Amino acid sequence: MVVHNPNNWHYVEKNCIDWTRQYFKEKLVDLEAESDDKSQHAKITGVTSVEGDSIVAQKRGKVISLFDLKLALAYSGNVGETSVKGSITIPEVAYDSDEDDYQFEVSVFSETSENTKIKEVVKKKLIPQLRKAFAQYGKDLLSTHASDIQLPADQVKSELTKANQLKSSSSSTSVDKKQTETSNSTTSSSQPTPTQSSSSVPKYNTSTVHLEPVFNTTAEQLYVTFLEKNRVGAWTRANPGFNGDFLKVGDEFTLFGGNVSGKVTKLVPNETIEQQWRLNSWKEGHYANLTIGLHQGDSETKLDVLFKGIPIGEEDQVRGNFENYYVRAIKITFGFGAVL
Numbered sequence: 001m002v003v004h005n006p007n008n009w010h011y012v013e014k015n016c017i018d019w020t021r022q023y024f025k026e027k028l029v030d031l032e033a034e035s036d037d038k039s040q041h042a043k044i045t046g047v048t049s050v051e052g053d054s055i056v057a058q059k060r061g062k063v064i065s066l067f068d069l070k071l072a073l074a075y076s077g078n079v080g081e082t083s084v085k086g087s088i089t090i091p092e093v094a095y096d097s098d099e100d101d102y103q104f105e106v107s108v109f110s111e112t113s114e115n116t117k118i119k120e121v122v123k124k125k126l127i128p129q130l131r132k133a134f135a136q137y138g139k140d141l142l143s144t145h146a147s148d149i150q151l152p153a154d155q156v157k158s159e160l161t162k163a164n165q166l167k168s169s170s171s172s173t174s175v176d177k178k179q180t181e182t183s184n185s186t187t188s189s190s191q192p193t194p195t196q197s198s199s200s201v202p203k204y205n206t207s208t209v210h211l212e213p214v215f216n217t218t219a220e221q222l223y224v225t226f227l228e229k230n231r232v233g234a235w236t237r238a239n240p241g242f243n244g245d246f247l248k249v250g251d252e253f254t255l256f257g258g259n260v261s262g263k264v265t266k267l268v269p270n271e272t273i274e275q276q277w278r279l280n281s282w283k284e285g286h287y288a289n290l291t292i293g294l295h296q297g298d299s300e301t302k303l304d305v306l307f308k309g310i311p312i313g314e315e316d317q318v319r320g321n322f323e324n325y326y327v328r329a330i331k332i333t334f335g336f337g338a339v340l
Contacts, residue, residue, distance in 0.1 A: 013057035014145055018205075020054045020069070021047070023140065027133050028073060033125030040121040042077035048087070048306055049210035051315055056145040063146045065138050069093040072210040075126070077118055084108060084115045085295075087212065087304065088122065090134070099135040107212060109295035109302060204286055209307040209319050213327040216337040219270045219296035222303070225330060226273055226292065235333040236325070256325065262287065270294060279318070282311060288318075300337070 024047045032043035052069035073088040089105040104127050106119050215222055225231045227247040232240045232255070241254035247264050254261045259280045266274035277290040286309075293304035310318050331337045 012059070013055045016054045016056055016067075016141060016145055017050070017052075017207075019144070020067070020137075020141070021050045023137065024050060024071065024133075027137075028130065031126065031129050031133075033121055033129065035121045035125070040077065040079050040118055042075050042084075042118055042122050042126050044073055044088075044126070045076050046074040048072045048074050049208040051207060051209065052093075054141065056141060058146070063142060065095055065141045067093070067095050067138070067141070073130075075122065077121070079115050079117045082115050084118045085110075086118065086122075087210075088127075088130070089210075089212075090130070093134050093137070095138060097134075099131050102131055102134055104130070107302065108297075109293070109304065111295075111297040111302075113298070204283070204309075204311040206288075206309045207312050207315050209305075209310055209315050209322075211305040211319065211322060211327075212302055213305065213323070214300050214302050214337065215331065216300050217334070219294040219301045221334075222294055222301055222330075222336070223270045223273070225334065227267075231334075235329040237329075262290070265289075270296075277307070279314070279321075282314075286311070 028044050028047055030044065032041065034041040049072040050069060051071075052067070054065075054067035054069060056063065056065050058064070069090075069092070071090045071093060073090075074085070075088060076083070076085045078084060086106065086108040089107075091103055091105070093102065104123070106122050106127075108116050108118060225235065229240055229242070229245045229247075236255050238255070238257055241258070241261075242251050244251070247253060247267075249264050249267050252261070252263045260277070261280065262275045262277040264273070264275055266272060271294055273290075273292040273294075275290045276287040278287045288307050288309035291304075291306045291308075293306075295302045295304060305322065307318055307322075
C-alpha cells in the first residue's frame with residue numbers, strides 16, 4: 001500500500017512512467033512481420049524514446065489511468081538482399097485514444113528507391129501489431145497499479161466508495177496470472193536509474209529525447225560540421241572551447257559560452273558521434289548521453305539524434321535548443337536545407 005487513505009476517499013496518484021518504459025520494451029521489442037512473398041522483413045529492435053506522462057489515480061473508490069505519451073521505435077529488416085534500418089514515431093498514445101486513432105510516422109535511414117519498399121510491410125503487417133499493444137497498455141496499467149493506491153473493498157466502510165470501487169473492478173479487463181506476474185516484476189525492477197553510478201553525483205529521474213532532422217548535404221559534410229573547430233565556431237557564433245582543430249575521442253568541449261559542455265566518447269567517421277553532454281543549469285556532475293547517427297540517402301542525410309539521461313522536465317528545453325541552436329543554425333550557416 002503506497003499511502004494511508006481511509007475509505008479510499010481522497011485523491012491519490014502514482015507516477016508510472018518508469019514502469020511504462022520497461023513495459024513497452026518487453027511488449028514491443030522483437031515484434032516482426034514479413035511480406036506475403038517473404039521478400040521483405042521488418043523487426044522492432046528497440047524502444048529508443050518514451051516521453052510524456054503516465055499515472056494511475058483514484059478518488060472516492062474510482063480508479064483511472066491518465067497517460068499521454070510519445071514513442072520512438074527502432075526497426076531493422078531487409079528488402080531482398082538489402083539490409084534496412086529505420087524508425088517508427090508514434091506522436092500520441094493517450095488514455096482517450098481508440099485503437100484506430102494512433103498515428104505512425106515511418107522513416108528509413110539511408111533511404112533509396114529500393115530500400116524504401118520496407119515501409120509497405122511495416123505499415124501493413126507491423127503497425128497492426130503495434131496498435132493492439134497500445135490498446136492493451138491502458139488495461140495493463142490499471143490492473144498492475146490500482147492496488148498500490150487503493151484499500152481492498154473489504155476494508156472500506158463508505159458505501160459510496162465501496163460501490164465505486166466494485167464498479168471499477170468489474171469493468172476493468174482482467175489479465176491472466178502470467179501477465180500480472182510479469183507486470184509486477186517489471187514494476188519492482190524499473191526504479192529510476194541515475195546516469196552516473198558514483199554516490200557523489202546528483203541523482204535525477206531521467207527521460208529521453210529523440211529527433212530526426214534532415215539536411216540537404218552528405219554525411220561527410222555533416223560529420224565535419226559537428227567536429228571541426230572553425231565550422232563549429234561558425235554555427236554556434238562563438239569560439240568553441242576545445243583543444244586542436246578537430247574533436248577526437250576523449251576530448252572535452254564547451255559550446256555557446258559554456259552553456260553546453262561535454263566529452264567525446266565515440267567516433268565512427270561519417271556514421272556516428274557519441275558524447276557525454278550537459279547543460280550548464282544542471283546539477284554539477286550530471287551528464288546525458290548524446291548519440292548522433294548519420295544516415296545518407298540518395299539526396300539528403302538524416303540524423304538519428306538520441307539523448308538519454310535528460311532530467312525529467314527538461315525534455316522540451318533540450319529538444320527546442322537542439323532544433324534551434326544546432327539544426328536551424330547549421331542550415332542557415334551552411335545552406336544545408338530549408339529552414340522551418
